[in-house]
Amino acid sequence: MNTTGSSAENSKSTIPGLLARGPRRLARYIGSVRFAVPALALAAASMVWGTWIESTQGRVAAAETVYGSIWFIALMALICASLVISVALRYPWKPKHTGFIIVHASLISLIIIGFYTMETKVEARVILEEGESSSIAILDDRWVELLDPPVRVSGRPPRHVLAGTKPIEFEDIDGLGDIEIDVIDQWANSEEVTRVTNDGSNPFHAIEIAGGGGAWEAETGDWLGQIEPQDAAIPSDAASFAVRVVATGQTWTPPTEPARLVLVDGAGEAYEVGEGGTAVGETGWTVTFVEQLARATIGQTGLIDRPDGAANPAARVVLTHADGSVEQQTGFEKFRDAPFVQQQSGETASGLTLTYQGPSFTDPTLAIMRDGEGRMRAVLADPEGSVETFEHDGAWPWRFTVAGTPVSILQSFDRARASLVRVEAPPQDSVTPVLLIATDDGEAQLVWNTPQAVTVDGTEMVLNFGPVQVQLPFTLALKDFRKMDYPGVDMAMAFESDVVVTPHGRPEGGQTGVAAGEPFEFKIHMNHPYKQDGWKVYQSSFLGDNLSVFQLTHDPGLVPMYVACTTLCIGILLIFYSRKLSFGHPGIPAPFAESGTRNK
Structure with missing residues (x-):
């Protein structure tokens, strides 16, 4: 009687046996091609999406939406796990696994280095006019600085680099502890517009009026304020009459005598x-x-x-x-x-x-009047002597037709006050970003590079929303900028800058034979950057005839990335062209296998 087989079957049917088989099956699936191919395809699609976001919305948005998101990090972690497991399942390793292991190890390294580069790589710019110098580079990232209370961290105010709408955090502030400020939104651009409210300290009658085609469907119009009787009425762009807003409680009658x-x-x-x-x-x-x-x-x-x-x-x-x-x-x-x-x-x-x-009356005039109770009335008078009256029925907007022209009065204020407010605007060449934060007094606007006093959780503070700045290990001074245009057209064929570089310390990888603090001249042009301490200064572009734009990069992960790419290429070559250090390669036919053996 054979009990060995029955014992094995029973062990597989027990709960511990099922639990033991579950992780093994999951590991084999993660390390298989069936998992790797869809995961890599999803990663490729995500990178295409991230590249599109970066080209349209910027690097920060791409990092927040894709590359730095939890789901993308989890996907990369699963791909790394698949690569590790696929190698581990082939243990004990043999020489023929060499190419396979090198390729998988290189791919894991590239993923890790990619995240390291995303966190450590710096891309900045410096714009100089001839005669100017700077040791500060401006990044595309944005931060909020705590300017008051005057706390300093390493000689500078506490700063928080923004990441989308995540809260602003300042930790261990002297006398205040931790500070957290909720971010409501970020505007890529803004503009100031005039907004009229009915909270003025003095009586002042103003109306919001729209005229002409589409006036009755209009949701906004032009604001007109009261004028003195001797002043000329305001001509209408959409009609053949002028408009006169009369002070609250007063009436207007057409003058009979000329001025x-x-x-x-x-x-x-x-x-x-x-x-x-x-x-x-x-x-x-x-x-x-x-x-x-x-x-x-x-x-x-x-x-x-x-x-x-x-x-x-x-x-x-x-x-x-x-x-x-x-x-x-x-x-x-x-x-x-x-x-x-x-x-x-x-x-x-x-x-x-x-x-x-004397009173001015030269054009057909529509006079808008309001009494002390808020009742509205309009009078259309013509210098020829005709007069037509319109009574308001109490409904808003007040719509009526004047001399064949549709008119809509959307609002009427008796204590109108005009003020400038900042609103979101479409992106332009010159922009003014705004950060909206939550304060004790409600929503507050932090305008670009404009310190703003706010109160959060009972603490008064001054915040500044601006570009992230980085201190360079050298000072860059623009001595001369030159550009050459193509013959007959206003298009630059080549441009270069003569700069004076002053290292702050002993330069590493910079100009040889130069002592710390000793200035020297250097010419920066296309494909000829200045290099020092891991920084590279490229000639990027120009503004006008004497403004030079430099692009600066500092990428600690660049050399490791080159090494990983090199080892990946070596592994691929081994797989395709080495019979002893790889298996299953299409480039080299395998010898006849001995009977009863198979290639593993």
């Missing part, structure tokens, strides 16, 4: 302009010429009256002094504070100002 043309002296006394030959009070000046235009415009010969132009009353007045001095002034009714004064002869200046006095 008066006057000359005002330094004491504020006004002299009405009459016909030519009229003396201007006791000033010693006489009006010798007067020309008034109803539709004035600036032509090639000066001020002209265009019959088909828009209403634009203006006047040209020539003044003559008793000593023979002649002065010409030109004034516009719609722009009363900006007359044109020209001294035609003599040296005596009149000190008079040509302007208009």
